[in-house]
Amino acid sequence: MTESWGNFKSFEGKKFKAMDAEFTNEVSKLIGGKDLTACFQCAKCSAGCPVSDKVNIQIHEVMRMMLFGLKEVLETDMVWLCSTCYTCQERCPQGIDITDILFGLKNMAFKKGITPAGYIGARKSLYDTGRxxxxxxxxxxxxxxxxxxxxxxxxxxxxxxxxxLMKLEEDE
Incomplete structure (x- = not known):
């Protein structure tokens, strides 16, 4: 897939691999993933997100990428920088468990070896020292x-x- 995706600024000029229906099915099995198709891109989740100005892609765009089966979603900042405040989930008019889906994506990324180096160190430090x-x-x-x-x-x-919050599936 080489064209840009409509009005999504984050997608403009990006080249994606082919859509993967199996990835979409895998995502739909995540906690809350069954609600994925209910997203109609109102962007209320992104509008209320406290980290939206710090990430390379907005949460409603993450939802669209998952629906389109774009595995590149696992490499986005949003997966790891989500503050787990649940604001997106509370604002969603469709009641989609967005934060729970992001937890699932984080686990998927971790299993595939896609983990920011600083995340592992920070996580360990917090658990070992409380800071x-x-x-x-x-x-x-x-x-x-x-x-x-x-x-x-x-x-x-x-x-x-x-x-x-300190456990990824791989840790258990």
Missing amino acids: LYEPTDWERDDLELNPVPEFNIEDTKKLLDKMK
């Missing part, structure tokens, strides 16, 4: 802040395990 990075004492001193309080990392790990 994405370790603040230094001099930074806190410069800002006249109290020392970082101690906390029980095991409680944090239990919470993260319960939320399952």
